[in-house]
Amino acid sequence: MCGIVGLFDLKGRRVYERELVSRLNDIQYHRGPDESGLHIEPGVAFGHRRLSIIDLSTGQQPLFNEDRSVVVVFNGEIYNFQELMPELQALGHTFRTHSDTEVIVHAWEEWGEACVQRFRGMFAFALWDRNRDILFLARDRLGVKPLFYALLPDGTMMFSSELKSIAAHPAFDKVLDPMSIEDYFAYGYIPEPRTVYLGASKLEPGHTLTFRHGGIMPEPREYWDVPFKSIGPISEKEAEEEMIRRLRDSVRIRMISEVPLGAFLSGGVDSSAVVAMMAGLSSDPVNTCSISFGDPKFNEAEFAQQVANRYHTNHRVEQVDPDDFSLLDKLAGMYDEPYADSSALPTYRVCQLARKHVTVALSGDGGDENVAGYRRYRFHLNEEKLRSALPLSIRRPLFGTLGTLYPKADWAPRMFRAKSTFEALARDSVEAYFHAVSIFKTSMRAKLYTPKFMAELGGYHASNAMRRHAQKAPTDHPLSLVQYLDMKTYLVGDILTKVDRASMANSLEVREPLLDHSWMEWMSGLPPELKLKGGEGKYILKKSLEPYLPNDILYRQKMGFAVPLAAWFRGPLRQRVREALLGDTLAQTGWFNQSYLLELVTHHEKGIRDYSAPIWTLLMFESFLRNCLGVTASDTSKVA
Structure with a gap:
């Protein structure tokens, strides 16, 4: 696992200063503390930080083809490189190393931009082909590995594994994007392809970019999407057997390593399934931590x-202090932009624990999205039954009024008691799902923002990020659609971002067997009723795992990686919350309604409402302003 950085002159062939490239590269030292490498030639500069995992002696980067006309910097793992290598050798390519990185340069020579279709793994890479005058950027299908890019005022296109390297370039203007901030307060993260800065973007999962000297800024091209194409008739028994076969294969190829390897073990279904498969594939005891x-x-x-x-x-276990909030300001520096998933705290700690004993850890990430594990899926399907019974023209005024008048409707049937249910029934399917996952609901954001900020938004609404994906979704099944929306937003923007930054901050590589693209393709084609059946999420996965795991692991209520925010904000962090939310840093942006901030704080302190998630979201934004932009009470020019 590594960090990559690079500069490419779209206008000409200037020679970039070695000191600058080295400094931008070393900003990502934590991603690759083992080695550093640079390559600079007219018009192109590459930097690489290496965390050595495979081919420890000869896998250094930047890495070249035989005549040094093609060079690559790469972050990730190509798990099927041992299959591709003999195929490429048979086609006449000569290998000097045993690394998966060298497969990329020869695959490019043989198949060009289509090479990404042949790779099974997690990757973000940049490849320069001098003979073709092409710079090629690519990101893996699910977005496990990050890749940022920006066009600088002097015509330089810059890319990096983390936004902090781009933000450190002296020519990059760190102007905040109001639309990204609207997205952040709705989702708790900034969905692809936006970043918090107007001048920088994320390359979306399953996309590539092709640049040429003297060319214009190209549009990203999509090379893969989750298909949700039916695999045809299949019995439960057949699905169970095929699921275990595919899961075992996905775990097997992720156990290739020349350094100590282990797994996260939370006690949930997904991580337990991964450990069970690892144990069956290993002659030695599996290293686990929790x-x-x-x-x-x-x-x-x-x-x-x-x-x-x-x-x-x-198995190794460490207990986290229940008041372990010492990382609050460190998180802003790790994520480079506002990020509000509080489980980033224990995720960092478990990565820290794992790194004491292993360099590579397998995780269970992705299971909730691809096998329908979230409880909100069940709620959404129940609401969909009612939405399908009444046209929107009737539901919107009827349930919209009820949602306004009855914050708590104890007199109603159980499914109608929540204010949020009424509000959901007054919306179409995508709008309702957006409402369900929002931290600051639309009505709350209307109170949060000042007229000045609303004017800067120019009518933009955070639901647009989700609607963009819904419009191109390959499925219209109610369950499959919201799974697809989560794969495009929450999975990559929240879950994978959290794991990448927390693991890389500890120089740990994390591999996700449940996000193997072939597994995802097959899983998406299973009948939805095998994923969510009788109110049981992950139904077919759990059934297939019954021979491997006890029922109190498989069928207990999901807990999640939560932290006690509500108690913190009424106790040890009470004063810090007041200082952050009611202090000068947020106030001088001119974006936030001070009276509403006071309402959030006081109502939470008094126990009138649990506003812990919105407060955390604001706390992280304030920390970002101070720690990433250097904003102080006397200087808010960077956000004005």
């Missing part, structure tokens, strides 16, 4: 221990 919490409402350690005992793993 975090425990003092509060039983958040603690899954006993379930993780059950799995560890069953498979005789080398």
Whole structure:
């Protein structure tokens, strides 16, 4: 696992200063502390930080083809490189190393831009072909590995693994994008392709970019999407057997490593499934690690221990201080833009623990999205039944009024008691799902923003990010559609971002077997009723795992990686919240309604409402302004 950075002159062939390239590269030292490499020639400069995993002795980057006309910098792993290597050798290519990186340069020579179709893995890479005068950027299908890019005023196109390197370039103007901020307060992260800065973008998953000297800024090209194409008739038994076969294969190819390897084990279904498969594939005990919490409402350690005992793993557990909020300001520096998933705190700690013993860890990320594990999917389908029974022209005024008048409707049937349910029924499917996942609901954001900020938005609404994907979705099934929306937004913008930054901050490589693209393709084609059946999410996965895991692992209520924010904000962080939300840093942006901020704080402190998620979202934004932009009470020019 690595960090990459580069500069490309769209206008000409200037020679970039070595000192500048080296400095931008070393900003990502944490992503690759083992080695550093640079390549500079007229019009092009590459930098690479290496975390050595495969071919420790000869896998240095930047890496070249035989005549040095093609050079690549690469972050990730190509898991099928051992299959591609003999195929390319048979076609006449000569290999000097045993690394997966060298497969990329020869695959490019043989198949050009279509090479990405042949790779099975997680990757972000930049490749310069001098003979063709092409700079080629590519990102893996699911977006496991990040890739940022920006066009600088002097005609330089810059790319990097993390936004902090782009932001450090002296020519980059760190002007904030109001639309990204609107997205942030709705989702808690900034969905692709936006970044918090107007001048920088994320290359979306499953996309490539092709640049030429003297050319214009190109549009990204999509080379893959989750198909949701039916695999045809299949019995439950057949699906169970095929699922285990595919899961075992996905885990197997991710166990290739020349450094110590292990797994995260939370005690949930997904990580337990991965450990069960690893144990069956390894002659040695699997290294596992987990975090425990003092509060039983958040603690899954006993379930993780059950799995560890069953498979005789080398299991390590560390208890996190229930008041472990020392990372608050560090998070802003790790994520480079506002990011509001509070589980980033325990995720950082479990990566920190794992790195003491291994360099590579397998995780269970992705299972909730591809096998329908979130409870909100069940709620959404129940609401869809009602939405399909009444036209929107009737539902919008009827349930919209109820949602306004009845914040708490105890007299109604159970499914109608929540204000949010009424509001959801007054919307179309995509709008309702956006409402369900929003941290600051639309009505809350209307109170949060000042007229000045609303004017800067120019009518933009955060739901546009989700609607853009819905318009091109390959499915209209109610369950499959919201799974697809999560894969395009929440999975990449929240889950994978969290794991990448937390792991890389600790120089740890994390691999996700449940995000193998072939697994995802097959899973998306399964009948939706095998994923969510009788109110049971992950139905077919759980059934297939019954021979491998106990029922109290498979069928207990999902806990998640939560932290006790509500108690923190009424207790040890009470004063910090007041200083951050009611202080000068947010106030002098001119974007936030001060009276509404006071309402959020006081109502939460008094226990009138639980505003812990919105408060955390604001706390992280304020921390970003101070730690990434250097904004102080006396200087808000960067956000004005």
